[in-house]
Amino acid sequence: MMKVTLRNLCKYFQQIKAVDGLNLEIAAGEFLALLGPSGCGKTTTLLTIAGFYKPDQGEIYFDEQLVNDLPPRLRNIGMVFQSYALYPHMNVLDNIAFPLKLQKVPKSEWKARAIEIAKLLEIADLLDRKPGQLSGGQQQRVALARALVRNPKLLLLDEPLSNLDAKLRIFMRAELKRLQKELGITTIFVTHDQIEAMTMADRIVVLREGRLQQVGTPDELYDSPANVFVASFIGTPPMNLLDAEIEVGKGDYRVKTSHFSFSLPKEIVAKIKYIPSHGVVLGIRPEDLIIGEGNIRGLVYVVEPLGRDELVTLEAGDMRLKALVPSRLRIGLNDKIEFSFSVERVHLFDKETGKSLYKEA
Amino acid sequence: MAVSVFTGPSIFLITLFYFIPVLLTLLIAFTDMDRTLQWRFIGLDNFLRLFGVSSRDPFVPRIIRNTVIYVAGTLPLTIFGGLFLSILSMRLRRGMGLFFRSIFFIPRAIPPVVWGFLWAWSFEGTRYGLFNGIRSMLGLPVIHWLIKYPMVIVILANGFLGISLSMLVFSSAIASIPTDLTRAAEIDGATRWQTTRYIIIPLLKWPILTMTAWHLMSFVNSYVYIMLITGGGPYYRTEVWSLYAYHTAFNRYRYGYGASLTTILIVVNIVLLLVVLRTFGLRRMIGRGKIEV
Ligand SMILES: Nc1ncnc2c1ncn2[C@@H]1O[C@H](COP(=O)(O)OP(=O)(O)OP(=O)(O)O)[C@@H](O)[C@H]1O
Numbered sequence: 319m320m321k322v323t324l325r326n327l328c329k330y331f332q333q334i335k336a337v338d339g340l341n342l343e344i345a346a347g348e349f350l351a352l353l354g355p356s357g358c359g360k361t362t363t364l365l366t367i368a369g370f371y372k373p374d375q376g377e378i379y380f381d382e383q384l385v386n387d388l389p390p391r392l393r394n395i396g397m398v399f400q401s402y403a404l405y406p407h408m409n410v411l412d413n414i415a416f417p418l419k420l421q422k423v424p425k426s427e428w429k430a431r432a433i434e435i436a437k438l439l440e441i442a443d444l445l446d447r448k449p450g451q452l453s454g455g456q457q458q459r460v461a462l463a464r465a466l467v468r469n470p471k472l473l474l475l476d477e478p479l480s481n482l483d484a485k486l487r488i489f490m491r492a493e494l495k496r497l498q499k500e501l502g503i504t505t506i507f508v509t510h511d512q513i514e515a516m517t518m519a520d521r522i523v524v525l526r527e528g529r530l531q532q533v534g535t536p537d538e539l540y541d542s543p544a545n546v547f548v549a550s551f552i553g554t555p556p557m558n559l560l561d562a563e564i565e566v567g568k569g570d571y572r573v574k575t576s577h578f579s580f581s582l583p584k585e586i587v588a589k590i591k592y593i594p595s596h597g598v599v600l601g602i603r604p605e606d607l608i609i610g611e612g613n614i615r616g617l618v619y620v621v622e623p624l625g626r627d628e629l630v631t632l633e634a635g636d637m638r639l640k641a642l643v644p645s646r647l648r649i650g651l652n653d654k655i656e657f658s659f660s661v662e663r664v665h666l667f668d669k670e671t672g673k674s675l676y677k678e679a
Numbered sequence: 680m681a682v683s684v685f686t687g688p689s690i691f692l693i694t695l696f697y698f699i700p701v702l703l704t705l706l707i708a709f710t711d712m713d714r715t716l717q718w719r720f721i722g723l724d725n726f727l728r729l730f731g732v733s734s735r736d737p738f739v740p741r742i743i744r745n746t747v748i749y750v751a752g753t754l755p756l757t758i759f760g761g762l763f764l765s766i767l768s769m770r771l772r773r774g775m776g777l778f779f780r781s782i783f784f785i786p787r788a789i790p791p792v793v794w795g796f797l798w799a800w801s802f803e804g805t806r807y808g809l810f811n812g813i814r815s816m817l818g819l820p821v822i823h824w825l826i827k828y829p830m831v832i833v834i835l836a837n838g839f840l841g842i843s844l845s846m847l848v849f850s851s852a853i854a855s856i857p858t859d860l861t862r863a864a865e866i867d868g869a870t871r872w873q874t875t876r877y878i879i880i881p882l883l884k885w886p887i888l889t890m891t892a893w894h895l896m897s898f899v900n901s902y903v904y905i906m907l908i909t910g911g912g913p914y915y916r917t918e919v920w921s922l923y924a925y926h927t928a929f930n931r932y933r934y935g936y937g938a939s940l941t942t943i944l945i946v947v948n949i950v951l952l953l954v955v956l957r958t959f960g961l962r963r964m965i966g967r968g969k970i971e972v
């Protein structure tokens with residue numbers, strides 16, 4: 319078990335700031351997800367931690383040891399690449415055992431250890447096959463077995479589930495989470511899929527254009543997003559974001575949109591750091607909308623059944639809002655309805671900077 | 680129909696310039712045609728002489744030995760030299776590597792005669808030769824390179840030509856190996872040498888086999904540079920089979936015997952070609968991608 323510390327980590331490709339001033343502490347045994355849209359610098363971060371890229375600035379520590387200049391082969395890291403990168407000319411057994419053979423482990427021992435890890439990952443019956451003869455899911459397990467076989471201190475996973483079909487992905491999500499806890503290896507997991515990050519990780523790091531947006535547990539990110547980007551990125555369906563203004567009256571804070579207005583409850587007012595003069599963004603999660611009661615009028619624009627729930631898109635003035643409601647409500651297209659929302663659960667962001675107006679918890 | 684319109688001319692040309700000469704050679708091999716250009720069929724006499732059955736040709740064993748030494752020298756030089764240099768050049772920075780590879784491609788870009796004379800001049804036995812010129816400037820006596828080491832020089836001259844092609848082929852094959860593979864090896868604990876040995880070289884299996892087959896056949900038949908550098912001498916020391924056939928036919932005007940020597944070469948070529956095609960499988964050789972990924 320090893321702690322990893324990133325201090326002001328920067329990696330540039332000419333003008334592109336792929337990683338820009340990343341500060342992060344990854345606890346021993348933690349399962350950390352690096353989450354962000356395509357091109358935000360996730361792979362670059364991982365490759366820099368692995369030692370393939372030299373940081374242009376900043377430091378990487380493994381426990382207390384500065385490893386900036388340590389070559390990848392001496393870092394004792396296991397890594398699963400986005401492409402799996404299995405050696406095409408070796409069979410599964412030789413692929414898995416490759417790290418051990420390089421360490422000159424005697425044959426009887428490397429064989430036993432490779433078979434042991436293959437059994438753990440349920441690929442023991444594939445040992446004679448070449449990578450070209452395996453399905454995506456099998457290749458992924460072989461890659462994982464190869465990464466784990468020499469008991470690395472740190473495991474780096476670059477979108478290991480993205481090449482799998484939906485069903486297998488959900489299955490492997492659980493398997494991987496379980497395996498990580500069982501082995502207790504500090505793990506950094508890269509993904510652009512927020513559900514994957516939410517379901518698997520102890521903590522999530524949200525990146526955008528090489529910059530850290532927020533770090534926290536899945537709940538923290540969901541309940542108190544630090545900015546508009548995180549708010550819109552985390553959660554399915556995504557949060558409704560509406561332009562609004564705050565009017566300060568005598569002891570009363572009123573939020574006004576183009577279609578409705580409401581007073582902020584005391585507990586929210588207490589959280590607000592400041593009131594920006596140039597307007598705010600109001601965020602309401604789809605599940606916080608209440609349909610059928612309230613004083614806002616709207617029209618049902620479209621209904622998308624999701625089984626247990628329905629996703630209802632409402633038109634209200636010039637706004638569109640998504641609401642997640644129980645299916646039994648039986649809402650029809652173009653129904654005129656009234657709705658409201660849980661005012662104590664709204665989010666407010668500075669319109670200019672996108673940052674949350676709430677004090678950090 | 681449309682296909683034959685396009686392939687027709689080339690089939691005609693191939694017949695005219697390839698099959699007809701081969702057929703003529705095969706026919707002439709059974710004559711004792713000389714400078715009078717008379718067709719007089721003498722049955723298997725030429726071949727009997729060649730194989731030492733009757734009135735044997737005293738040079739044949741020596742020519743065979745020369746040919747074997749020549750091929751055994753040039754082929755490994757081409758393959759291992761090309762492999763070594765391509766791996767080395769791929770490790771250099773991009774611009775440097777490109778520069779390095781371009782230098783090694785020069786022999787292929789200049790006319791054969793120039794390349795041949797460059798070597799002949801470099802190893803010239805008087806102080807007008809390049810290396811002897813340098814030696815005499817340093818006050819050292821001249822060395823008669825082409826008399827002392829004719830085979831080595833001939834092998835080097837042809838080996839460098841081989842390297843310039845094999846290096847290009849190997850370099851482009853290395854460039855097409857996904858970076859993830861070599862990175863995976865590195866993270867698994869491999870040193871550069873181990874990555875080269877266990878990942879890169881095995882992935883170059885097909886380019887290596889192709890280049891080996893190609894150069895094997897090319898070296899068995901080659902004589903141009905030997906003719907330009909040593910002319911086969913001194914006294915038959917670098918006379919290989921195809922050069923011997925050439926000399927027999929065009930210097931001594933013994934077309935019949937020369938044609939029988941060439942016939943043997945054609946047979947050797949066909950056998951080699953069959954062996955190559957068998958080991959590779961024709962379809963794999965011309966239809967497959969460069970590297971096995
Ligand atoms: N070797 C490189 N040379 C130049 N630019 C690069 C290189 N690698 C990455 N980049 C750039 O750096 C940025 C971050 O790339 P990176 O591969 O880290 O993104 P990512 O978050 O892994 O994206 P994805 O989800 O698509 O894999 C991108 O703008 C990319 O174009």
Ligand SMILES: [Mg+2]
Pocket residue numbers: 360361362400476
């Ligand atoms: Mg990536």
